[in-house]
Amino acid sequence: MREYGDIYTGHTHKQRRAVPEVVAERDLVVEDAASGFCGAVIGFDRSYDGEFVKLEDRHGAVRLFALREAAFLIDGSPVTLVRPKAAAPSAPVRSASGSTRVAGLRARVARTNRIWVEGVHDAALVERVWGHDLRVEGVVVEQLEGLDHLAARLTEFEPGPGRRVGVLVDHLVTGSKETGLTTGLGEHVLVTGHPYIDVWQAVRPAAVGIEAWPRVPRGEDWKTGVCRRLGWGTPQDGWRRVYNAVESFRDLEAPLIGAVERLIDFVTEESER
The missing domain is CATH 3.40.50 (Rossmann fold)
Known part of the structure; x- marks a missing residue:
């Protein structure tokens, strides 16, 4: 017995061509498929009946168009415009002390204290x-x-x-x-x-790559004794290690x-x- 597949396979009225989604970045040039108005994206608007994109043509005319599926053309091909996602708020930048860093800081006039x-x-x-x-x-x-x-x-x-x-x-x-x-x-x-x-x-010893600070006997210069026991050279060499760590x-x-x-x-x- 001969088997047949779906009788609608290949039928043009039942196949829908996928329409690509394009992020409506500012200055993207698109054409409204219904009216033929062509312009660059300059913003968005929202009302009780949905989201709208704001287009400006080369003469400066501005019009609003609903963000509907396959409502626009780019280079003659239908697209669905989608609004750009809002950027996630960035975490506050911390200073080396853990406080919130003040952007564009100008030093305050010095206190008397x-x-x-x-x-x-x-x-x-x-x-x-x-x-x-x-x-x-x-x-x-x-x-x-x-x-x-x-x-x-x-x-x-x-x-x-x-x-x-x-x-x-x-x-x-x-x-x-x-x-x-x-x-x-x-x-x-x-x-x-x-x-x-x-x-x-x-x-902290771990910051300078050692297990612990060495013990230096009373009466011996502490920095000199530390550098000698750790093989760090002079106290000046040791200080550079400490500071940079x-x-x-x-x-x-x-x-x-x-x-x-x-x-x-x-x-x-x-x-x-």
């Missing part, structure tokens, strides 16, 4: 991680060049209402010389710090992060305690 750090390496790491935040807030970071100069600098600066000082100290632990030099400084001075011998040690707050130990954040809060508070 200051943050003081012990040395150049402390200042460089604070700038590397919190530099953006400090410029947003107008906070200047200055070096003491040694904690022994703190008392003289405070006498010169004269802290008071509207003239606060935040001090970041290395090796701030109970019974240390640093603790003795930073007590009883008044309500307009805040001292914070970390327990590490040097600010290098506040950089820090890309964000994630490369620092929590005590240093907390200490700097507290100082920034202290010197940027608008109302005095």
